[in-house]
Amino acid sequence: MDNVLSYLYMSGEKKILIIEDEPSIAEALRVKLLQEGHDVQVAFNGNEGVTMAGTGSFDLILLDLVMPGKDGITVLKDLKDANVTTRVVVTSNLSKEETKNYTLELGAVAFIVKSDTTLEEMMNTVKQFLDQTGDV
Amino acid sequence: MFSKISIKYKLLLPVIFLGLIASLGSIWILFNFLQPSSDIRTFSIIVITAASVLCILLSYRYSRQILRNIEQIKHAMDEVAAGNFDQKVQSIGDDEFRALAHKINEVITNLMVSNAALTQKTEEYEKTFKQLVDKNKTLEEMRTRTEEIMEDLRKKTENLERENIKNEAILTNVGDGLIITDKNRKVTLVNTAAERMLGWEAEELIGKYWPEERFAVTDDFMHEVSVDRLPIVRALKERQTQKTALSNALYYVRKNGSRFPVAITASPIIVNKDVIGVIVVFRDVTNDKEVDKAKTEFVSLASHQLRTPLTSINWYTEMILAGDAGKTTDKQLKYLSEIYRGSQRMVNLVNSLLNASRIELGTLKVMPEQIDLRHVVDSVLNELTPLIEEKKLQITKKYEEIPVINLDPNLIRVVFQNIVSNSVIYSYEGGSITLGLEPKDDHVLATVQDTGYGIPLDQQDMIFTKLFRADNVQQLDTNGSGLGLYISQSIIEQAHGKIWFESEPQKGSTFYIMVPYQGMTERDGSRGLS
Numbered sequence: 001m002d003n004v005l006s007y008l009y010m011s012g013e014k015k016i017l018i019i020e021d022e023p024s025i026a027e028a029l030r031v032k033l034l035q036e037g038h039d040v041q042v043a044f045n046g047n048e049g050v051t052m053a054g055t056g057s058f059d060l061i062l063l064d065l066v067m068p069g070k071d072g073i074t075v076l077k078d079l080k081d082a083n084v085t086t087r088v089v090v091t092s093n094l095s096k097e098e099t100k101n102y103t104l105e106l107g108a109v110a111f112i113v114k115s116d117t118t119l120e121e122m123m124n125t126v127k128q129f130l131d132q133t134g135d136v
Numbered sequence: 137m138f139s140k141i142s143i144k145y146k147l148l149l150p151v152i153f154l155g156l157i158a159s160l161g162s163i164w165i166l167f168n169f170l171q172p173s174s175d176i177r178t179f180s181i182i183v184i185t186a187a188s189v190l191c192i193l194l195s196y197r198y199s200r201q202i203l204r205n206i207e208q209i210k211h212a213m214d215e216v217a218a219g220n221f222d223q224k225v226q227s228i229g230d231d232e233f234r235a236l237a238h239k240i241n242e243v244i245t246n247l248m249v250s251n252a253a254l255t256q257k258t259e260e261y262e263k264t265f266k267q268l269v270d271k272n273k274t275l276e277e278m279r280t281r282t283e284e285i286m287e288d289l290r291k292k293t294e295n296l297e298r299e300n301i302k303n304e305a306i307l308t309n310v311g312d313g314l315i316i317t318d319k320n321r322k323v324t325l326v327n328t329a330a331e332r333m334l335g336w337e338a339e340e341l342i343g344k345y346w347p348e349e350r351f352a353v354t355d356d357f358m359h360e361v362s363v364d365r366l367p368i369v370r371a372l373k374e375r376q377t378q379k380t381a382l383s384n385a386l387y388y389v390r391k392n393g394s395r396f397p398v399a400i401t402a403s404p405i406i407v408n409k410d411v412i413g414v415i416v417v418f419r420d421v422t423n424d425k426e427v428d429k430a431k432t433e434f435v436s437l438a439s440h441q442l443r444t445p446l447t448s449i450n451w452y453t454e455m456i457l458a459g460d461a462g463k464t465t466d467k468q469l470k471y472l473s474e475i476y477r478g479s480q481r482m483v484n485l486v487n488s489l490l491n492a493s494r495i496e497l498g499t500l501k502v503m504p505e506q507i508d509l510r511h512v513v514d515s516v517l518n519e520l521t522p523l524i525e526e527k528k529l530q531i532t533k534k535y536e537e538i539p540v541i542n543l544d545p546n547l548i549r550v551v552f553q554n555i556v557s558n559s560v561i562y563s564y565e566g567g568s569i570t571l572g573l574e575p576k577d578d579h580v581l582a583t584v585q586d587t588g589y590g591i592p593l594d595q596q597d598m599i600f601t602k603l604f605r606a607d608n609v610q611q612l613d614t615n616g617s618g619l620g621l622y623i624s625q626s627i628i629e630q631a632h633g634k635i636w637f638e639s640e641p642q643k644g645s646t647f648y649i650m651v652p653y654q655g656m657t658e659r660d661g662s663r664g665l666s
Contacts, residue, residue, distance in 0.1 A: 022444055028451040031460065066440075093443035095490065097501045115443035115483050119451045119458075 014059040014130050015039045019049030019075060020091070021067040025114065029062060029091075032119050033126065046070025050078045058086045060129055063108070065092040065099070073099075076106040087129050091122070155195055159188030205233045209240060221248035313398075313418045317346050319411050321368060333420055335391035346416065351389035357659070361386060365632070367402035368414050375411055377403040382424055384629065397421045432493040439490045446486065449479045488619040491550070492602060495626040502630070502659040504542040509552075509573055509580055509651065510535050512545070516552045517571070520560050529560060530568035538575045542655030547627045551635075554620035555584050555647050561616075562609055563588035567644075579633065582649040590641040600625045600635075608641070631656045 016038050020026040026042045033040045041056065043049035047070050053061055061079075065072030076088060090108045092099075093115055100111040109129060112122065162184040212223045223244055225237040307314055313330035317323050323346050326338035334341075336350065346368060347353060353361045363369055366386075367378035378401070380386050385397040398418040405413040453476040456464060464472070517524070517531065524531060559569050563586050572583040591599055591606050598604045603618040610616075621635075628635045632652050639645035 022448075024448040025444070025451070028448070028455060031455065035460070093440055093447065095440075113443075114447040115450070115486070119454050 013037050013039070015056060016041070016126070016130075017049065017053055017056065017058045017061045017086075018042045019046065019053075019061065019067075019072070020064040021045055022064070025064075028119060029122065032123055036123060036127070038130075046072065046075045049075050050082070053079055053084050053086060054082050060126060061086050061088045062091050062126070063088050065090060065094055065103070073102065073106070076103060076108060080107055087132075089125060089129060152192060152195070155188060155192035158191065159184065162188070205237075209237070212240065212244065216244055216247060219251075221245075221251060310417075313420075315341070315346055315416045315418075316405075316413060317368070317416070318413045319372065321346050321372070321414070324413065330418070333390075333396070333418075334388065340391075347388070354387045354389075354395060356385065356387075358387075367400045368416050371402035371404045371414050372411055375404050375406065377401060381626075381629070382421055382428055384626075385421055385425060388418065397425050399424070435489050435493040439486045439493070442486050443483070446479055446483050450476065450483070453479065485617045485619075488617045488623065491623050492619050492626075495623060495630075502544045502547065502656050504544050504656045504658055506540040507543040507545055507548060508540050509538060509548070509582060512549055512552050513556065513571055513573065513582070516549065516556045519553070520557055523557075523560050527560065527563060527565050527567070529563055529566070532568065532570040534570060534572040534574075536572075536574040538573055538580045539653065541580065541651060541653055543631065543651070544656055547656070548631075548651075551624040551627050551649065552582075554624045555635075555649065558620065559584050559586040559588060559645070559647075562586070562645075576650075578654075579650050579652040582651065583646055584649075585644065585646040587644040590643055590645050591637070591639040592641055596637075596639060599637075 016033055018026050018029050018033075018040065020029070020042065021044055023044070026044070030040050030042055041052060041058075043052050046067050049061075049063070050070065052058075053075075063072050063075060070078075072090065072092065076090075079086075079088065088108045089110045089112060090100075090103045091112045091114050093113060095113050095116075103111055110125060112125060114122075117125075163181060208225055212225045215223045221244055225240045225244075307316075307325065308327045310327060311329055313333045314325070314327040315323055315330055316325040323341045323344055326336075326341050330341075331338055334350075341350065344350060347366070348363055353366060355361055364373075367380055370378045380398070380400045382399060386400060387395040388398050389395045397420070399421045401417045403415045403417075404411045405415060453472050455461060457469065457472055457476065513533075513535075556569075556571070563569065567587040569587075570583070570585040572581075572585070574581050574583075589608050592608055595604075595606045599606060600621050602622045604622075605616050605618040625635050628649060628651070632654060634650040635647065637645055637647045
């Protein structure tokens, strides 16, 4: 699990970071976002995610919550501490009300339950927040 | 006749005998003194003889007269003695006898009068006696009957006492806690199990108002439960057995102050249509709660874990269907659609399981706001429009003017979503559904009536049970999770309402949802519904 992999695609219009430990989920998102013409990078764990978010200037971050090592909540806190102002959309399969509220308190702009959402809906949400880039 | 003759001679013989003695005596005396002169002696003899004869004759005559009088008196007396009072003694001879006869006649007359009076009295007495005998007979009969009744009563009392002793023994020894109160909720009986569980002696509870005079009942969140929500109070008010669910357990407090969860069944005791008391049976469900919590937590965790692979299946299928992996044949598309549909069903099932576990864990968040149920039902109908049109169902709305109620919009929507979609899904093509909303005393009564498949009679008891699906719909539609009605009931119960139904197989079902005006209480739970 320490094996850190990242993919860099420079062809996109916007820079998007996916922090997701589940490769199949990350891949599906990546493929769809590439189709939309974005520049997509993937971090497979929290630590790498925080590092990448701090160095690259991303327009949007898609963040999973349950991850080995540093979980999504900690990532949100670290990003806040590091003054990273990139918008974060939480994409999780948790649906606890208190979790959702906590992530929103920590600065996430949306909370999406992946299993209840189609890829198409995911892309619409991403588009919605990308359109607002710069308003933070 | 013979006695007459003998009496006569008995009286005559002494007189004759006396005359003869006197005559012979005179002759002998005269013969001794007058011996010298034979003439005088002869004369004297003649005279004395003549006197003697005369004396005898006279004696005979008087004797006969006396005898005749005596005979007449005797005859009269015999007749009187024989009860023949119509007698007169004839006066014969001298005055004494006449006077006697007169006296006797007077006595006979008096006797006759007395006898007549006596006879009359006797008749009266006889009549009275007869009446008394009759009365006595009746009394005797009554006494026998009374004795029979008394005997019967004694036997019945004996049986009752035996039954009482048996019942008391049963009540005392049942394993569940048992408290019986009168209609004012004053305790009249406490069994051993209740004493053991509560730590109170029966004497310390009897005569006290149950339960508030001993402790305040609390819920899962340690909040005090108001008295009118207690099963015992509702049993008295609604005259129906009230039960608490494990998911919504109440807590009793022991004498030492510690609390423990209980499952309560409170049943009204109804005699001749009057509620005369309540039987409260309770069981310590500490272990059940722990097992249930572990089970529910497991379901919760497992459900979250299931979501990730489901997301992969959904998204990749979606991508292939969208052509992201190149061209697909029609057959491939058809098969993929099936996979996608199956996966979606799995997602729905997982969400239902999660909802059920949240309700059971008591972690459901309740955020009430002012809700018009007409809008809720309309929105649910709107969502179901494609299916309603596909099945060509006739929808009739019967909404009356109803007040807004403080309800959690998501929770109440789930209830109507389940009930109305069941009606739509389990209706024959071309059937009809009637939706009613009407205000009642302290609640809105919603009715959802369909002309659908109905619920098999032998399974009607089970349909609110978790994961239960009726045989008929299981064959017709495999999509249901068996959780919809369970979840709906749990939600409605949390709003202090009720949900029930009437159903006839092949004719249709009517579901009733009672939503009290008091609405839902806000609760800061950790989870909403998925």
